[in-house]
Amino acid sequence: MIFRNILRNIACFVAVLSLFACADSEYSNYACHLVVNNLTLKNMMLGSAMTQESPGVFCRISMEGTTRFKFESNQSSEPSYSAALSIDQKANWAIGIYNAIIVGFGNLDGKFHAYDNQCPNCYESSGLPRYGLTMNTDGTATCKSCHRSYDMNNGGLLVKGDKGRGLIRYRAQTTGPFGVLSVNN
Known part of the structure; x- marks a missing residue:
């Protein structure tokens, strides 16, 4: 009887654990680590994307060599x-897959977002980091290669083009x- 209860508890635990193991994570496992002190840099373009009062404004951050941010x-x-x-x-910053991320507040959900600058679908199919996104004034980002468009205001959802994943x-x-x-x- 005790042995049967232990087996049932273990089976329930494994079943619950397997539900979480299969779920997609909201955030990527690709290397990304960057800290920018805009109090020191005083960059207006970055500052406009870091304020809740200007949702829909996004800023792409990259590093040119080791001497300056773009x-x-x-x-x-x-x-x-x-x-x-x-x-x-x-510092050995890892700025996304290929040295560029996009940050800003969404105008639909009010959340602060950070996206990789690579098209996730082209990168996933080729493994090559050469599919940078073009940002548009309406808060979308478009891949020049596959022509998919992503809504940066709404969690990076794929909104136009062939089926695929949302932004990284x-x-x-x-x-x-x-x-x-x-x-x-």
Whole structure:
């Protein structure tokens, strides 16, 4: 009797555990770790994407060598640059799959999002990190290769094109426009 109860409890535990093992994670397992102190950088383009008062504004962050950050907005055609601090030059930041992430507050859910700049479907099918996204003023991002469009305002959902996955997402926090941005997985 006791043995049967133990077996039943173990079977229930394994069944519940298997439900969680098969679930897709909301966030990616790809390497991504970046901390930016915008109080020191004072980059307006990044700051506009880090404020809740301007939902739908997104900023692509990349690093040029080890000496400067490059910031691009979906609201502006000209990039902005900020010199990397000595701590940034020494850090081994992993900025997404291929040196670029996109951050900003969604205008539908009000959440702060961080996405990889790679098209998840093209990257998954080829394994090559050469499918960067084009940001649009309406808060979508489009792949030039497969022509899929993703809604950055709504969790990176695939909204146009062939069936596939939504954008690759990372955990992100901000303390405000001239505060600290933290992105990781």
